[in-house]
Amino acid sequence: MGWLFQNDMLRSQTPAEYITQHFSSETDTHKAIVLATATVHGTIYTAIRNEIKTSSVAYVFCGVFLFKNNKRDGFGYKDIDETMGPCEVDCPDRIMRLLSPVEDIPSPGYAAQWRAEVAAAKLRHAKARKQAKSFSPGDTIRLSHPAHFRKSGIAADTFKFIEYRKSTPIFHPVSYPHFLCRLTRATLATASIQT
Incomplete structure (x- = not known):
């Protein structure tokens, strides 16, 4: 499905509240309830309980909503x-x-693959967090692909660690x-520390 827009930005409710309100519904044959939402970088992840009343089938799946809310x-x-x-x-x-387990979803499509990718992303983020805390001043790291800094026009794949600023590692390209x-x-998840 494509993007759906309204002219004005939301002011009286958050995007997650709007999604919860509009995707919780009930008819004679179906009932959908948004159980929980989480907003991460312009994406709302939802757990939606779907009940098919005619067959007593009920399951919870993940709805993913990309959103924009600006003037x-x-x-x-x-x-x-x-x-x-x-x-x-x-x-x-x-x-x-x-x-719900993927097997409980009537038409699971790519659900199992998506859930595996979510798990893999969590592992990558955990590795990057651990690595970001392990640098010592003067360490040189190499990335698997060059990082591009658009405003400066600089692209580099080898960096020297300078210091932490409020737990954020600061580098300079070699x-x-x-x-x-x-x-x-x-980016740090793909980095290796050079000896």
Whole structure:
């Protein structure tokens, strides 16, 4: 499904509250209840309980909602669910724990693959967090792919660690010693410390 927009941005409720209100519904044959939501970087992850009244089938699946809420665009969202295999894989554990087993979802599609990708992303983030705390001043790290800094036009794959600023590691590219930068967790997950 594509994006759905309204002209104005949401002001009286959050995007997660809007999604909860609009995706909890009941008809003679179906009932859907949003049990929980989590907002992560422009994506709302939801645990939605779906009940098919005619067959007494009930299961909880993950709904994934991309959203924008700003003055220029207004409020808009794109709804996907786990069976479609969304690219967004930062779903928090508190949502994942509410989901039914994949076997209980009538048409699971890509749900098993998506859940495996969520688990793999969690491992990558944990590795990056651990690695980000292990640097010593003067350490040199090499990335698997160059990091690009658009405003400066600099691209580099080898960096020297300078210091921590409020637990954030600060680097400079080896070839640009006066350019200080931060690297994302995803980028650090691919890094190796050079000896």
